[in-house]
Amino acid sequence: MRHRVKGRKLSRTASHRLATLRSLSTALLKHKKIKTTVAKAKETRTFVEPLITKAKDDSVAARRHVARHIKDKEVVKELFGEIVEKIGDRAGGYTRVVKLGSRPGDGADMAILELVDFNSVTDKKVKTEAEPKAEKTTKAKKSEQPKAKVKEEDVVEAEVIEETKEETKAEESVSEETTEDKKEEKK
Amino acid sequence: MAHPKRKISKSRRDKRRTHYKASAPSIAKCSNCGEIKLSHRACPNCGYYAGRSMFVPES
Ligand SMILES: [Zn+2]
Numbered sequence: 738m739r740h741r742v743k744g745r746k747l748s749r750t751a752s753h754r755l756a757t758l759r760s761l762s763t764a765l766l767k768h769k770k771i772k773t774t775v776a777k778a779k780e781t782r783t784f785v786e787p788l789i790t791k792a793k794d795d796s797v798a799a800r801r802h803v804a805r806h807i808k809d810k811e812v813v814k815e816l817f818g819e820i821v822e823k824i825g826d827r828a829g830g831y832t833r834v835v836k837l838g839s840r841p842g843d844g845a846d847m848a849i850l851e852l853v854d855f856n857s858v859t860d861k862k863v864k865t866e867a868e869p870k871a872e873k874t875t876k877a878k879k880s881e882q883p884k885a886k887v888k889e890e891d892v893v894e895a896e897v898i899e900e901t902k903e904e905t906k907a908e909e910s911v912s913e914e915t916t917e918d919k920k921e922e923k924k
Numbered sequence: 925m926a927h928p929k930r931k932i933s934k935s936r937r938d939k940r941r942t943h944y945k946a947s948a949p950s951i952a953k954c955s956n957c958g959e960i961k962l963s964h965r966a967c968p969n970c971g972y973y974a975g976r977s978m979f980v981p982e983s
Contacts, residue, residue, distance in 0.1 A: 772979075835973045836965045849966070849978050856976060 745780050758784040759806050761850075765832070766820065767812045769855035778834045778850040789824065789831045792816050823854045 932937035956967040956972035
């Protein structure tokens with residue numbers, strides 16, 4: 738009987754497991770999409786989702802609660818800002834696991850774990866059209882930024898930065914998946 | 925302690941093992957590109973699953 742036996746051990750000690758789940762969660766919130774094994778993806782899902790729910794309440798207490806697990810301050814900020822803004826009206830189910838098949842080398846079942854509202858890999862056509870624009874704006878901003886910290890301009894810029902961030906992340910996501918892979922193999 | 929009274933004959937052993945079979949992988953056609961892929965998995969050829977692009981395949 739496996740009554741009241743919850744979760745997976747992931748071949749780790751309790752502390753190692755907690756550390757793994759924390760770092761995977763941080764990676765997910767940072768990159769919006771990560772590639773791991775199916776088991777880790779499913780375990781991470783049960784770990785991050787309550788944290789995201791917690792982040793819907795923007796209080797100091799909630800921030801500290803989340804920051805206990807998400808060790809990257811920038812990521813905590815992003816979670817309470819952009820991510821909750823986009824994902825907040827969902828009542829749970831913020832993540833999606835899509836299986837990929839087995840990994841060459843050890844045959845582990847791999848999967849992509851992603852935040853539901855951040856599926857940024859769009860059609861190639863759309864991507865190639867969007868890319869050149871994004872590059873132009875980022876270049877322009879870099880030159881402007883040091884001078885311009887006027888409040889009026891800040892509002893406009895902030896919006897543009899968000900857009901370009903997402904687009905650049907979409908480009909990066911593929912390469913990040915491979916780096917994720919390497920990290921895992923080291924473990 | 926209880927012990928087996930008789931050695932299991934080759935015949936009995938092998939009869940037991942007739943149910944040890946490998947099953948064929950469940951295969952489906954990709955709804956996006958038509959390539960053959962494993963069901964319930966993203967297509968390795970085009971990176972699509974359930975009408976959604978999950979990753980952009982290399983090359
Ligand atoms: Zn396909």
